[in-house]
Amino acid sequence: MGSRLLNIQRRAAEHGRLRTGYTQGNRPMRSANWVVTSHSEEHVSKAAELWGGKPEQWTPLGSTISQWRVITEASSIEALITPGDPLNQYNEMWSKGGCQRRCDGQTELLSRQPCLCERQFGEDWHAQPKGRVCSTTSRMNVMLPDLSGMGMWRAETHSFYAAQEWGGMVDLVLAGTNGQGFVPVNLRIEPRQRVANGETKKFPVVVVELRGVTPRQALAGPMPTAMALNPGAQAAAPALEAGRPDYLALAEGALTSDDVGDVYRQANAAGHLNDQLVADLKAIADRKKAQEAGPDEDGAYEAEVVETVS
Template sequence: MAGRILNLQRQAAELGRLRTGWSVPTDKGRNRPVKSETWIVSSHDRTRVQAAADLWGGTVERWSPQGNNPDQWRVITEAQSIEALFPPGDPLSQYNEKWGGGGCERRCDGITEKLSKKPCICLDRHGENWYLLGPTQVCRATSRISVILPDLPGIGVWRAETHGFYAANEWPGVVDMVVSGTGGRGVIPVGMRIEQRQRLAEGKTKKFPVVVVEVRATVRQALTGTIPGSELSPLPPAHLAIEPTGRDYAAEARKAPTADAAVAVYREAEAAGDMTDTLKAELIAIGKEKRAAEKAKAAVRKAPDVKVENAANAADEEPIDAEIVDDDDPEGVWFEIVTEAGERGWNSEHLAGQFAARHGGLSPDSADAPRLRAFLSELRETAA
């Protein structure tokens, strides 16, 4: 096998979409959404859509999404449920998003708006009940899941997208359980079903469709990675599996000349999706050791009469007060916070949420060193 660019994500091509509705123009020049009780399959390739029609019923027709070009092909099938496969890796992506005529205006993970790098804009402007407002004012929960349709032609994935509240809450529970059990390796048989539900709100009964994802397994099988049918497609070869980049982050952190450089290695591991609990603990320990050593050296500089052997022992003692460090940079303080949080068993998402909750939605990435230092003091006080 020829070489590969090792730090690129290996992503399957998107062959088409699985839809639960379409839109029709109104007299006012706007589009009115129409909900479908059966799956709609669309693609630029007619042969794929025709195969879906042969399998699930319906008539293939030329179609332009939202009236835009180029034309595609679609079929409104007769199937409320279809069989599919989860591809290797994590098939689910979720954000709160707001779209306009110029494209995506906001993409938020609930804490940080990714495009502007600011705290959640909807929460900041409209308060905790922002989600009750309309889509022209605030973001909508957007969930996208990629699946393989093994009986249709082409090698790649099909994307289903929903803005529903229930799917946004239910899909992660299913996907995370499977990914946890399988390690994101291999393919998993699932069912994709459009389920009609209703609820009583303000004295009125409202009916709505929900896309339900059902893993063809028991909970025990999902958690242990022994799902029947997954053997139909064996685990992918090592060069195709979605695996860490192969970097030895721990070795890089040990060779880092400063604690700040070790912090940078830690963040690179997180950004690449290579962080594991074991690696996290190791990087935190390395960073803590480097930070303590730097403080010990600073103490020696401020007190020349201190013996060198005492300074060496200082690395094994409690961290010296921060006032000894001349440059209290945000990166360094944040690494101390991560260390403190790691000892409590907090993950990065929980830690960022705790910080934002105590600082009016402010993201740690946007905070200055004094504010981070105050937060660190709070953590240490509560732990005492």
């Protein structure tokens, strides 16, 4: 294996962004479906094939560099959480001059002062109008396994409520995998509403949820890459659960039908019996019983002792 520079951080290239809104002229618009943007026309065209929509050239506000985007028809897309910690969260305030505030919830990191928004507006500061206080900003790097390229895509949300759920979900996954291996997820835009002070406010929240695997599989340690890439097929395959004996292999290796009965009793005691396993074990036992009734390899039948009455 080759060598790496030890004084720089290694990371995959960023291919583009996953957005929950777009601009129409100079006006920002929320989107119920994902918006995929990239400098690469190929990536955006492939996203349009997968999730619908029409690729178009687009220039972000405040930029002179043209990109590509597609407003898809998909509210949910498949992604992979990658090794390491993929999530960064800050409370941020931006202007044309750049980032004016970046706070970790307790300390504003640029000025090294206690949280400015909470000091001014109290613990419900996030309910203030946008622009008056920081936006709760969550950025998560994911891989989109069905797009070309091995780089990352950055999903970003400014939802106070999504920030709570993203942090909780990612921390649970990291607790099980220790940041090793890939984890298959869906990124889903979910419409929500909140009633406060007699007003109903509707807003979208990006939900991160496991895809094709159970919490047991996700929390049992790093999963094989093949399972993460194709979790549905793994779930449908007759793969053994961790620590569960292969009862069919044990039954096939048994010498007699009585030995198959022992395998049955072992599975029953462990609570692993189901209708399919019972049927398979019975078929193996019947086959072995038929073999027991036949001649041995020398053509002789097993002797049967019959008591005679004199």
